Amino acid sequence: MTTLDGLRGAMNAAGVDALWVSDPANVRALSGFSSGEDGKVLVTPEGATLYTDARYTVQAQEEARVPVHIARPPETYRDAAARVKGQRVGFEAEHLTVAGLEALREHWDAQLVPTRGLVERVRLVKTPEEVQLIREAQALADRVFAEVRPNIQAGVRELDVALELEQGLRRAGAEVGFAVIVASGPRGAMPHGVASDRVIEDGELVTIDFGARLNGYHSDMTRTVAVGTPSEELRRVYNAVLEAEEAAVAAVRPGVKGGDLDALAREILNRHHLGEAFAHSLGHGVGLKIHEGPSLRAGSEDVLEPGMVVTVEPGAYLPGVGGVRIEDLVLVTEGGYEVLSRTPKERL
């Protein structure tokens, strides 16, 4: 989906003639090849080439939008060597292993330059086709949540809730995007409490964070639901997080900085004396990776643009008491925003 045109500008700015792409999501973005972990892309002034091995001859031919070269290392490096001779070749410093870099040094007569985030920068703004894939992934997750919600009851284990969500996603043709978080009662104080064998009890809040991966693209949503009637304190925390979440979503528009949205949500939680309890950043971009740019963390200078897809997910975590997180998946539009996650939020 990602065009090479956008990448050229980033490569020029980084002062490289060519780029050796090893990050699986970047390989997929540039080539269309869905087994990015078993491929590499070499971008040169002439164009891009996908390198993968003979296990993928048929798949690569079906999927790739760029020429494919089937080989295994070290033959891969030898073929690429001719294309990069004498050039400044960027590699992905945040992904390529030391061994991978040594192999390039051994085979290439080229100047190797560490780069950061070149393809990631192009991936920040989604094409209409990518937005559609994310929209479909989220719609599927919304349907699965609606099926499972009635079964989130006292006496049920967190694991069973997670299993039902996972089965629903798989049955609908998606992959499970990441380990499903089901954190009930006091476990709700753990922002990343993956489902355990704890039995949900009456009067508890349960935080559920899960996502589908469909055609490589992720969805991401969190809902905190009440089982029975939670205490006054839990409801107070829930409503404060909901207020912060809705205010931050409503402030999403082109031109706003990620850090400003984080500050807005944090300000509201501070007012409810929950600033300390909001232990993570407000949100992140979503696409081929579940966590990508732009960043909606404190101080982030990332500026929102139409076509970006971000999460807005404030939370409050109180050790020994419980926790709340509410997360929506939001598309930045020309006029502001569109919320892609449609699962209703409970009013407590």
Ligand code: ZN
């Ligand atoms: Zn999430």
Ligand code: ZN
């Ligand atoms: Zn998230």
